[in-house]
Amino acid sequence: MLFDSVNLQDELDKEKRAKTEASLMDTVNTILAESADKDQQLVDRLYQKNSGASPKLEKKVPNSDRVYTEEMIQSVCTNFRLRFLEIPLFKGEIPYEALQQVKNFEAEYGFEAETFKIMAPASRFRLKDATSDPLLFAALGNGQYYLLHQWGDDLAWYRKLAYFPYRSIFTLAMTATLLGLIVALMVPGEAFLSESLGAISTARVVYFKFFATFIMSGMFFVTGLIIGILTIRDFSSNVWNSKFFN
Numbered sequence: 346m347l348f349d350s351v352n353l354q355d356e357l358d359k360e361k362r363a364k365t366e367a368s369l370m371d372t373v374n375t376i377l378a379e380s381a382d383k384d385q386q387l388v389d390r391l392y393q394k395n396s397g398a399s400p401k402l403e404k405k406v407p408n409s410d411r412v413y414t415e416e417m418i419q420s421v422c423t424n425f426r427l428r429f430l431e432i433p434l435f436k437g438e439i440p441y442e443a444l445q446q447v448k449n450f451e452a453e454y455g456f457e458a459e460t461f462k463i464m465a466p467a468s469r470f471r472l473k474d475a476t477s478d479p480l481l482f483a484a485l486g487n488g489q490y491y492l493l494h495q496w497g498d499d500l501a502w503y504r505k506l507a508y509f510p511y512r513s514i515f516t517l518a519m520t521a522t523l524l525g526l527i528v529a530l531m532v533p534g535e536a537f538l539s540e541s542l543g544a545i546s547t548a549r550v551v552y553f554k555f556f557a558t559f560i561m562s563g564m565f566f567v568t569g570l571i572i573g574i575l576t577i578r579d580f581s582s583n584v585w586n587s588k589f590f591n
Contacts, residue, residue: 388439411493412492415490424505424509424581426466428584430586443496447493464482465477465479478495517570
């Protein structure tokens with residue numbers, strides 16, 4: 346009540362609780378500030394340009410399912426026409442979950458990575474609002490990379506097939522030959538072979554099919570090459586780790 350007697354020990358306990366709560370809040374604010382500072386330092390390190398060779402992780406990584414060689418990454422990038430580039434070239438935002446994965450990885454293995462790369466379609470390195478699936482890697486040295494985090498939308502199911510002709514000059518030639526063969530087989534040879542030249546033998550039909558395949562394949566190859574020059578500029582095997590997009 347308003348006019349009740351005052352117990353000095355109760356007042357001391359109230360003061361003690363107030364000081365304890367204030368001290369606790371100060372501690373929490375300090376921890377949050379330190380955490381935010383560490384996060385910013387990590388972001389700065391992610392976006393710094395690699396100045397040289399990456400340090401090598403000496404400790405064996407138990408979760409080998411997340412370790413990939415550069416050859417494996419190159420193969421997937423070539424198959425799906427992706428880029429594998431350092432983070433400063435990435436136009437999107439790095440989610441907080443990815444930062445947490447980096448911190449967990451470095452705390453577990455006592456390894457501070459200096460090179461981080463992202464595997465994603467070229468659009469993710471040109472446009473901030475692109476949503477195609479990116480993957481964040483940390484370089485372990487010796488051409489090995491640790492997959493830290495994956496976010497965004499998945500790739501279209503037909504992407505691998507759509508970009509197959511433009512993996513290399515060989516796949517373009519192979520695709521052109523296959524299309525030429527299909528078209529040649531669909532064309533009835535008898536319709537183009539004159540009876541006046543003699544009996545229409547199987548050998549003459551086969552020769553006509555072979556010749557038609559050669560002509561059609563050449564046409565498809567040249568057409569595909571022109572389309573490639575005007576649109577995608579270069580073969581996937583040449584640009585998977587290229588910093589240039591034209």
